[in-house]
Amino acid sequence: MERIRLIEVKEGILSDNEKLADELRKLLLKKKTFLLNLMASPGAGKTSLILKTITALKNDFRIAVIEADIDSIVDSEKVAASGIPAVQLRTAGFCHLDASMVKKGLDAINIDSFDLIFIENVGNLVCPAEFDTGAVKKAMILSVPEGDDKPLKYPLMFTVCDVLILNKIDFLELTDFNMQKLKERVLILNPRIKIIEVSCKTGQGIDIWADWLKNEVTTFIGPHV
Amino acid sequence: MHELPVIKSILDICLKHAKINRANKILSINLIVGDMSDLEPEWMQRYFDYICKGTIAEGAKLIIERTPVLFQCDECSHQFNIDIKKIETLKCPVCGNNKCTLISCNDYYISNMGVM
Numbered sequence: 001m002e003r004i005r006l007i008e009v010k011e012g013i014l015s016d017n018e019k020l021a022d023e024l025r026k027l028l029l030k031k032k033t034f035l036l037n038l039m040a041s042p043g044a045g046k047t048s049l050i051l052k053t054i055t056a057l058k059n060d061f062r063i064a065v066i067e068a069d070i071d072s073i074v075d076s077e078k079v080a081a082s083g084i085p086a087v088q089l090r091t092a093g094f095c096h097l098d099a100s101m102v103k104k105g106l107d108a109i110n111i112d113s114f115d116l117i118f119i120e121n122v123g124n125l126v127c128p129a130e131f132d133t134g135a136v137k138k139a140m141i142l143s144v145p146e147g148d149d150k151p152l153k154y155p156l157m158f159t160v161c162d163v164l165i166l167n168k169i170d171f172l173e174l175t176d177f178n179m180q181k182l183k184e185r186v187l188i189l190n191p192r193i194k195i196i197e198v199s200c201k202t203g204q205g206i207d208i209w210a211d212w213l214k215n216e217v218t219t220f221i222g223p224h225v
Numbered sequence: 226m227h228e229l230p231v232i233k234s235i236l237d238i239c240l241k242h243a244k245i246n247r248a249n250k251i252l253s254i255n256l257i258v259g260d261m262s263d264l265e266p267e268w269m270q271r272y273f274d275y276i277c278k279g280t281i282a283e284g285a286k287l288i289i290e291r292t293p294v295l296f297q298c299d300e301c302s303h304q305f306n307i308d309i310k311k312i313e314t315l316k317c318p319v320c321g322n323n324k325c326t327l328i329s330c331n332d333y334y335i336s337n338m339g340v341m
Contacts, residue, residue, distance in 0.1 A: 002249065002250075002341040003341070004252060004339055004340070004341055005248075005339070005340060005341075006337050006338070006339055006340075007242060007243075007246045007248065007337060007338055007340055008336075008337050009238065009239070009242050009334075009335040009336060009337050009338055010334065010335070010336060010337075011238050011242070011334060011335055012333060012334045013231060013234050013235055013238070013256070013333045013334055013335060014231070014234060014333060015238075016234060016237075017234075094227070094230070095227050096227055098230070126227075126263050127227040127263075130227065130262065130263075130331070130333075131227070151312075152309070152310055152312070155261055155294075155309050155312075155330070156261040156262070156263070156330065156331055159261065159327060159330060159331075184313070185312060185313065188312045188313075188315055188325075188327075189312065189327060190327070191326065
């Protein structure tokens with residue numbers, strides 16, 4: 001009769017993904033390419049923010065975009081129309097990108113040719129927070145119409161991001177969105193997060209966001225030679 | 226919705242460790258999952274039952290232990306757990322200070338497994 005025994009495993013469930021993500025970050029540092037993982041709900045303004053950022057920074061950096069969508073190419077068509085290379089990843093039902101999918105996107109473009117690559121993650125505040133994509137920094141957008149209670153509902157996303165872009169602030173007076181309360185809730189979860197208020201529609205605050213990003217990219221890739 | 230790739234990863238890790246330890250059958254798997262993770266235990270077991278068919282893990286039970294969100298007081302360094310829905314009333318239960326730092330919230334690992 002075989003005996004039942006307990007064996008120690010002590011292994012992270014996502015350790016394979018985390019290992020690959022770390023390898024990607026090493027490669028990006030070597031190639032001097034900054035990768036930004038941009039996450040938000042559907043309709044928060046991910047594509048709009050990317051287009052505004054491209055306009056603001058296209059003379060400073062060589063930019064490309066990796067678009068993730070469950071099954072469409074509308075976002076990559078919009079980006080390509082702005083003259084910026086875009087790779088579309090269809091996640092075929094998956095709700096997020098992981099490091100292996102991002103690696104495929106990076107392999108599809110010559111990363112030597114770019115200083116700044118955006119990942120437009122799948123529109124979702126839940127799953128993308130759990131998976132390291134290999135990006136250098138993580139950004140999220142919360143748009144005013146979504147409400148100031150989102151840090152209570154999706155705390156992990158606010159915990160893992162380096163910067164929170166509050167979009168659609170031109171809507172503020174039409175809603176009961178409480179900016180102070182939102183900031184308090186976010187800063188409890190993540191005291192290091194940078195919060196930037198913008199409106200992609202009016203252009204307000206885009207310069208502050210672009211300056212923040214420019215500074216991060218320059219710090220990472222070093223001065224141009 | 227991302228349970229399936231996670232479950233696949235759990236199965237792969239368990240099969241690897243079963244092989245190293247020369248186990249013939251996996252009976253139970255103990256998982257530690259932080260409270261901020263959105264994984265749904267019922268769906269995890271359902272997906273697991275589906276993908277482990279034909280392996281030595283077939284029929285294994287997933288035992289999921291949720292670990293609470295842990296904060297530390299910036300003043301007195303006392304560590305305490307909190308329900309994340311109540312962060313608006315966050316304060317140290319020892320000294321009452323309301324400046325506290327999030328220490329851990331999303332543990333995600335396999336602690337051990339029962340095998341034959």
